[in-house]
Amino acid sequence: MNTKTYNDLITSSKMYQLVTERLDLKSTNNSDNFEKFEMDAELMELILDLYSSDDEFPYQNMRKFSIEQVLNYLQASHRLYLTKKLPEIEQSMLHIFSKYGQSHQLLASLAVFFNDYKNKLVAHIKMEEKEFFPYVKKVISASKGELNKEDVLTGSPIEDFDDHHGPIEDDLKEVYHIISQFSDDKTTPLPYRVFLNQVELFELELRKHAIIEDHVLVPMLKELEASLA
Ligand SMILES: [Fe+2]
Numbered sequence: 001m002n003t004k005t006y007n008d009l010i011t012s013s014k015m016y017q018l019v020t021e022r023l024d025l026k027s028t029n030n031s032d033n034f035e036k037f038e039m040d041a042e043l044m045e046l047i048l049d050l051y052s053s054d055d056e057f058p059y060q061n062m063r064k065f066s067i068e069q070v071l072n073y074l075q076a077s078h079r080l081y082l083t084k085k086l087p088e089i090e091q092s093m094l095h096i097f098s099k100y101g102q103s104h105q106l107l108a109s110l111a112v113f114f115n116d117y118k119n120k121l122v123a124h125i126k127m128e129e130k131e132f133f134p135y136v137k138k139v140i141s142a143s144k145g146e147l148n149k150e151d152v153l154t155g156s157p158i159e160d161f162d163d164h165h166g167p168i169e170d171d172l173k174e175v176y177h178i179i180s181q182f183s184d185d186k187t188t189p190l191p192y193r194v195f196l197n198q199v200e201l202f203e204l205e206l207r208k209h210a211i212i213e214d215h216v217l218v219p220m221l222k223e224l225e226a227s228l229a
């Protein structure tokens with residue numbers, strides 16, 4: 001096998017793992033019916049395309065999936081970030097800090113920066129889990145006649161969401177740049193490279209996650225709202 005094919009293979013299996021690992025995390029929330037949806041293999045395939053290419057994503061291809069499926073994927077992703085991704089990155093950060101903190105002054109400010117970032121991300125996810133997603137679920141229930149639509153369509157949570165849904169991954173890029181400028185490739189110690197790799201993948205992950213929220217979930221929701229109004 002030549003190097004290029006081999007690298008492609010490594011990259012695509014990494015991507016595959018990146019996309020599917022959230023499915024292994026079982027929800028502990030048994031009262032949430034939306035958690036019980038099975039992930040569609042075709043949907044996973046499409047999401048994999050979104051992750052592995054920088055081209056314009058064919059959002060319309062996502063339309064054949066239900067809003068429940070999309071929501072379920074996003075919820076599973078949040079779970080992955082909070083229970084696995086953030087703790088892993090934090091652990092790498094602490095490892096670097098304990099090893100090089102004395103000699104590398106910059107690490108202290110990086111640790112502070114990362115900690116602030118983590119708080120921001122957790123707040124972002126909590127807002128979606130506690131305000132936005134519950135609203136989406138109510139609209140879905142109303143569209144099925146399980147809830148009174150007048151009770152659901154009060155205020156305009158969707159516009160609030162559109163206005164306030166800022167990119168949360170940009171600051172992570174900053175973390176990456178701080179640490180990569182700090183040492184050139186040849187001398188970067190392994191723990192730094194591990195950390196950089198984790199941060200880079202997580203940044204990609206969050207960028208794609210936001211695309212699904214803004215360009216798939218929100219349009220589906222707006223359509224559903226319009227059908228109720
Ligand atoms: Fe989210």
Ligand SMILES: [Fe+2]
Binds near residue numbers: 124128165210213
């Ligand atoms: Fe978000």
